Amino acid sequence: MDLKKKRVAIIGAGPSGLTACKHALGKGFRPVVFEAADAVGGVWTRTLASTRLQTPAAAFRFSDFPWPADVSDDEFPRHDQVAAYMAAYARRFGVLGCIRFGSRVLGAEYAGAPEQEVAAWERWSGNGEAFGDGTGEWHLTVKHGESEEIQKHEFDFLILCVGRYGVAKHPKFPHEAGPEVFHGQVLHSMDYSRMPHADADELIRGKRVVVVGSGKSGVDIIAQVAQVNGSKYPCTMVYRHANWAVDPNLTWAAFFEKLMTSRLAELMVRKPGEGLALSLLATVLPPIRWLIAMATEAYYKALMPMREHGMVPDHSFSAAMLGWRISVLPDRFYDMVVDGAIVLRRCESFGFRADGLVLDGAGGERVDADVVILATGFDADRLLSGVFVSPQFREIVVGRPSDTMLPLYRHCLHPRIPQMAVVGYAESAASIYPYEMMAKWVAHLLDGAVRLPGVAAMEQSVAEWERWGRWARRHSGDFFLKSCIATVTTWYHDQLCRDMGYSPRRKKGGGLLADWLQPYGPTDYAGIQ
Known part of the structure; x- marks a missing residue:
């Protein structure tokens, strides 16, 4: 099977779609990106005039593409600067030529083995490989432009990069109070x-x-x-x-941020799938994390x-x-x-x-x-599940009734939905480089470099993240954002690195001390291609 001839579709040209396309191109594929809008950047092309990044530029960037020289690392760029950065990234890596603007995907339907057979497979996609045995494919129904023209497209692999912020969530009101x-x-x-x-x-x-x-x-x-x-x-x-x-x-805001986002800080919280030793440390060390958090609180309250x-x-x-x-x-x-x-x-x-x-x-x-x-939030699950034609896939992809984690292996693959990946749903402090890590992992999967365990082991990993999500929800006062990995981002990236055959210890110079005390960021993963 010539993998490079396989047809790959990506839905969405926001940050996750752009990096998914870039890394698929890097592996020799020629993906097609369907984007409903007329520009790249996702929500950054349609936001408030006053909107700025919620994180400094140094944390919100692609690993191998720096911000322009006029944007400093500690600056919080404006929305137009972010949109321009996304567009420059797309031009630099040849992504623009893959995008079909004004193309809204109305539905995605898997054509291959019956759903009952798929549900019984012991290996993802039947054989544990991205393209299965070569007989299954995805049929996309796409509306192009303002016309009523509807087209059908067939692909061997589907990557969903639809984000979380496209469907509004409205509160419910009593009769005659709405x-x-x-x-x-x-x-x-x-x-x-x-x-x-x-x-x-x-x-x-x-x-x-x-x-x-x-x-x-x-x-x-x-x-x-x-x-x-x-x-x-x-x-x-x-x-x-x-x-x-x-x-x-x-003055001290950046200092407290670094204290709370290092690898050492992750030792102080529970992590999905951690062993006994790490579990004991996560039980013993929380008082230190609590003291840091209390100092941060006191600082902000005072000023x-x-x-x-x-x-x-x-x-x-x-x-x-x-x-x-x-x-x-x-x-x-x-x-x-x-x-x-x-x-x-x-x-x-x-x-x-x-x-x-x-x-x-x-x-x-x-x-x-x-x-x-x-300003009452978004229905991210509805946005994601709405892509599928199959009622079964719509139901299982969002893992109802869970409100803690999507049931995705490595936050990318559903064990029971073949030849399909999700990039860009999991949330963190600076989501763009976790999106990029997901995209790199999926590209390695397409290229045959990631070897998946059986479906049962994949579901066991999903269950570990679900248990961790329930723990995080209890300890966050029920303010937990679904599939939020903010406090375990480096732990998650370690998993992806090992899957792709790279060392998770990414600090170059500074030795063990730097690896534990310095916050991890995008540039630490630039060498993974």
Whole structure:
């Protein structure tokens, strides 16, 4: 079987799709990338004017492609800089020539052995190899451009790089307390972020705006609205829980980040599939991690007016790390609160009325509004499962009823879905280089360099991650983001390195001390191609 002649399809040209294509090209394949938009970069091409990275440039980059010289390592680049970086990466490595823009995949259907037979296989794809025995293939139904033209395409392997942020999650309301009774405009943060910047500003200019939610998108939107309207038309943020939104400009912020993200720090948390010795260390060492987290909390509380404005989270900084519920605060956020441009309202519930919102039941505080923006999250599972035509595959790929981990081996392969990989679902502090590591692993799999265990062993590994996810959820105060690997990213990369035949000890120079004390980052994995 000539592997290089095999047809590989990639859905999505965001960061994960770009690096998946780049590394498949590097192995001699010629993948086809289907992208519904007209540009590369995914969410970075349709976001708020004020959006910046949540991590420094040094942590958010591809391993072998540096940022331009005018972007410093400790800078938090703007969204347009990120989009330009993605486009430059695609040009540099010949990815643009593989992309079919304006091509929306309506459905993917596996054509090969019947699903009952697939479910009984003892080896993934029948024989443990990427392309199986050569008889199975994926049929993609694709709508091209604005026309009604529908085409069918056949491929030997499918890589899903659809991300997590394409399907809005809307809260449910009691009868006559939902958006239908509101006389103003209601939209989700996803729709607001996708608007042209001038249109977004015009929508909220001179309006009473309420933003529901205190997550990353919520604080960014409320800051942008406040900058447009000022204190004349204050913007109200309605939220149930405060999250850890920190000021990256504080002097010791980077120091605490490095303390919490080294290989040594990972010894202080449980890890999926760890042996007895590591388990004992993860039992004995947590007091050290707790002290570091408490020092970090005290530092931020002392230098940021969280208490004064009711923005102290209910959960610890350590818990927030486990579920990666940490965001970067927009510039001058608390200054705008003091100036009256931002109003903070904490409540347990809210509902709509004709001219705004009512908090905590019918007799609660009323908040007048012309526009309500729901920063209430995304349904990542629906986005992923919606690709499949098969009801069986739609159900098993997201692992219902689990809300902790997708049931994917190495966060890439479902043991019971053949010739298909997922790249870019698992979350971490700086997701781009874990996406790249997944892409490298999948490329090695396509090339025959990764030898998979049997389905039973793959499912055992999946179960270990699921047990770890349940532990992480318990210890994060139920603020755990599904498939979040933020506190075990290096441990996960170690697994991928060993699978690909590389040493997981990637620090060049500095010896053992550097390997344990220095944080791991993208450039440590540049040698893996």
